[in-house]
Amino acid sequence: xxxxxxxxxxxxxxxxxxxxxxxxxxxxARLKAVFLYxxxxxxxxxxxxxxxxxxxxxxxxxxxxxxxxxxxxxxKNVGSQKIEIKQTTVLEGIGKPHILYVTPENSSQxxxxxxxxxxxxxxxxxxxxxxxxxxxAINFVIVxxxxxxxxxxxxxxxxxxxxxxxxxxxxxxxxxxx
Amino acid sequence: MNKRKHIRIFLAxxxxxxxxxxxxxxxxxxxxxxxxxxxxxxxxxxxxxxxxRMKEPGAANDPDSWYINGFxxxxxYKKYENTNVESPYRIVAKDAFIKxxxxxxxxxxxxxxxxxxxxxxxxxxxxAAQTLDTLNYKKSxxxxxxxxxxxxxxxPNFNIKTKDVEYYNALGTMFNTAYTADKKxxxxxxxxxxxxxxxxxxxxxxxxxxxxxxxxxYWNKGVxxxxxxxxxxxxxxxxxxxxxxSVEMFKQSLPYAEKAYLMEPKREETLIVLSGIYYSxxxxxxxxxxxxxxxxLRKQK
Numbered sequence: 001x002x003x004x005x006x007x008x009x010x011x012x013x014x015x016x017x018x019x020x021x022x023x024x025x026x027x028x029a030r031l032k033a034v035f036l037y038x039x040x041x042x043x044x045x046x047x048x049x050x051x052x053x054x055x056x057x058x059x060x061x062x063x064x065x066x067x068x069x070x071x072x073x074x075x076k077n078v079g080s081q082k083i084e085i086k087q088t089t090v091l092e093g094i095g096k097p098h099i100l101y102v103t104p105e106n107s108s109q110x111x112x113x114x115x116x117x118x119x120x121x122x123x124x125x126x127x128x129x130x131x132x133x134x135x136x137a138i139n140f141v142i143v144x145x146x147x148x149x150x151x152x153x154x155x156x157x158x159x160x161x162x163x164x165x166x167x168x169x170x171x172x173x174x175x176x177x178x
Numbered sequence: 179m180n181k182r183k184h185i186r187i188f189l190a191x192x193x194x195x196x197x198x199x200x201x202x203x204x205x206x207x208x209x210x211x212x213x214x215x216x217x218x219x220x221x222x223x224x225x226x227x228x229x230x231r232m233k234e235p236g237a238a239n240d241p242d243s244w245y246i247n248g249f250x251x252x253x254x255y256k257k258y259e260n261t262n263v264e265s266p267y268r269i270v271a272k273d274a275f276i277k278x279x280x281x282x283x284x285x286x287x288x289x290x291x292x293x294x295x296x297x298x299x300x301x302x303x304x305x306a307a308q309t310l311d312t313l314n315y316k317k318s319x320x321x322x323x324x325x326x327x328x329x330x331x332x333x334p335n336f337n338i339k340t341k342d343v344e345y346y347n348a349l350g351t352m353f354n355t356a357y358t359a360d361k362k363x364x365x366x367x368x369x370x371x372x373x374x375x376x377x378x379x380x381x382x383x384x385x386x387x388x389x390x391x392x393x394x395x396y397w398n399k400g401v402x403x404x405x406x407x408x409x410x411x412x413x414x415x416x417x418x419x420x421x422x423x424s425v426e427m428f429k430q431s432l433p434y435a436e437k438a439y440l441m442e443p444k445r446e447e448t449l450i451v452l453s454g455i456y457y458s459x460x461x462x463x464x465x466x467x468x469x470x471x472x473x474x475l476r477k478q479k
Contacts, residue, residue, distance in 0.1 A: 027404040027458050031421060038414050076410055142460040145425050146418075170414045 029064030031147045032140065033072050036099060039123060039138065040078045042167035045098055046121050046160050053084035059094060059113070060103025091116060101125045102136070110135055121160045132174040137161070141172065150174045206231050209246050216250065221257055224250045241282040245291060248274030252294060263305040263317055272298050272324060276331045292332040299328030310348060312356045312367070318349070343378050347387045350374035354395060361402050371395055386441045390448060393435030397455050400427030428458045446472060 036056060054077070058066055066087055073083040078098075086097065091112055094100060100122050102113060107128040114135045117124060124136045132139035137156035138149050151171030156163050208231035215224035228243070228250045237243040251271035259265035275298070279291045302325035309318040322345050329336050353371035357364050372395060378388035403424040408417055432455055439448045453468035 027401045027424065028460065030404050030408075031417070034408055034410060034412075034417055035414070037410055038412075038417065042414075072410060145428070145459040145461065146421050147460065167414070170418070 026064035026068070028147065029062065029068045032065055032101075033068035035140075035147070035149060036069070036101065036125065037072055037076060037083075039099065039125075039167070042164045043123060043156070044162040044164075049098060049121050050079065050081065052081065054078040054081040055084045055086060055095070055097040056099045056101065057086040057088060057093075057095060057097035058101050058103070059088055059091075060106040061089065062101075062103050065101070096120050097122055099123045099125060102127070104128045107131060117159065123156065123159070123161055137163075138171070139174070143172070148172055206234060206236070206240075206243065208234070209243055212246050212250060216246075216253070221250065221253050225254060239281060241278045241284070241287065244274045244278035244281070245287055248272075248278060248291070248294060252298065263309055263314075263321060268298060268301065269324070272302075272328055276327060279331055295328040295332035299325045299332065302328060306345065307348075310352050312352070312364075315349065315352065339381055343382050343385050343388070346374050346378045346381070347385070347391070350378065350388070350391060354391065358398070361406060368395070368399060384437075384441065386438055389434045389441070390438035390451070393431045393438055393455065394451055396427045396431030396434070397451060397458065400424040400431065400458060403427060425459065428455055431455050432459075444475060446475060449475065 040054065056069060056073075058069070066085065069083075069085045073085050076083060086093075086095070088094060091109060094113065094116050098121075100113070100117065102110070102125070104127050106113075107126055110126065110131060113124070123138065125138045125140070126132070126136040127140040129141060130139075132150040132152040132155070135155060136152065137159070138151055140147060140149050142148070149171055150173070151163070151168060152174045153163050153168060208227045212224040212227035212231065215221070215227060228247050231237055231243050232247055248271045251267045251274060255265050255267035255271055259267050272295070275291050275295050279288055279295070282288050282291065302321045306318045306322040306325060309315065309321065311318075326338055326341070329341070330338060350371050353367040353374060357367035357371055361368075372392070375388045375392045375395065378385050379392070382388075401424070403420055407423075408420045412420070431451075435448065435451050435455055438445075439452055442448055449468050449472040453465045453472060456462075456465035456468065
């Protein structure tokens with residue numbers, strides 16, 4: 001009888017606590033990292049940006065995304081360029097990256113960011129409704145619970161970036177007047 | 179008291195009871211012989227006699243014969259197959275006792291048969307628990323069903339639903355644990371876990387554990403699609419397709435997790451899962467709401 005009781009308890013316990021509560025990763029961050037890497041295959045940077053490391057800078061705090069980007073940088077290149085992930089929390093730290101991702105918290109500084117990027121060939125990626133119409137080239141948006149992205153081709157071209165028509169077809173189009 | 183002495187006393191008591199239950203029966207020569215051999219501890223000879231008896235025309239409707247048949251095979255099980263989770267002797271004993279109790283009218287013997295069925299049931303149950311792993315789960319389920327048969331035959335009003343829920347929740351969690359341990363190699367266990375929890379919910383749609391685990395299972399699966407099924411080299415349209423699949427999983431997880439929350443709103447794990455599912459669905463407002471509730475709950479403790 002004692003053995004039976006012990007086994008009854010075994011039946012009860014693992015049914016809730018037998019495995020960890022929740023997945024180990026941040027799926028949203030992983031998706032953003034996948035998209036950011038994918039953009040490099042649909043966009044062409046000017047010749048002078050094809051030497052040295054391919055720099056992706058994150059302006060703001062997003063530890064999940066940084067982790068995913070760093071994981072990606074360990075196994076992927078952009079052409080022959082090694083991927084280098086940077087992060088800054090100050091406007092002065094933006095530098096001259098190939099891609100600048102601006103967290104929603106720092107989106108209010110968009111006009112200052114655009115000023116800093118003047119004359120550079122940086123793909124400006126934001127994540128707040130309406131920002132593709134206010135200067136960013138790509139803006140992550142949520143549509144039907146899904147991560148999508150708006151593309152403002154005109155804004156991208158202002159930075160001397162060539163955007164493939166395939167990317168235009170996959171993105172939610174935003175013209176400069178929106 | 180040492181174990182051997184304990185067994186001898188138990189057998190003596192069982193035989194005394196056996197002679198009592200046979201008093202009113204019209205026994206055959208083979209039944210009497212089987213009984214005699216049992217008294218002498220010659221279990222193999224008892225088997226030969228009862229096997230002969232069960233081939234006789236009158237045996238099928240004779241509770242006496244079925245009872246002795248069950249008793250002999252129970253003793254055979256104890257002697258030869260005590261550690262065999264697939265013991266054929268034990269199955270014969272179960273079937274014989276169930277047959278006996280189904281046609282019996284003797285209150286004394288019915289009580290004895292119930293005791294024997296309870297004993298066998300507890301052994302089936304133990305073995306069901308012991309084999310609850312990825313290699314042996316089919317044996318586990320077979321033994322659990324034998325336990326059910328024994329229990330319901332002994333006590334037709336027993337609330338077996340509670341045991342069913344308990345067993346299938348444990349089985350589902352075993353599958354889920356196997357799936358979680360190696361998601362690529364053990365993909366089949368995701369389906370088995372899902373089907374098992376769904377079985378629990380058909381028995382009891384309001385079972386907290388099954389609802390919670392279904393929510394958790396689908397949520398994990400949705401995240402796994404993003405992590406395991408998307409390669410960095412996949413094109414964006416492939417990524418979109420994968421995301422659709424993932425979101426579908428998150429949406430499937432939600433009603434189960436919400437139901438679990440409604441049933442047990444003060445459980446941390448439910449709040450964690452709900453906050454996570456809404457986050458995965460990019461509904462950050464609701465995710466934050468459940469996160470706040472979790473923090474408030476932790477402060478109260």
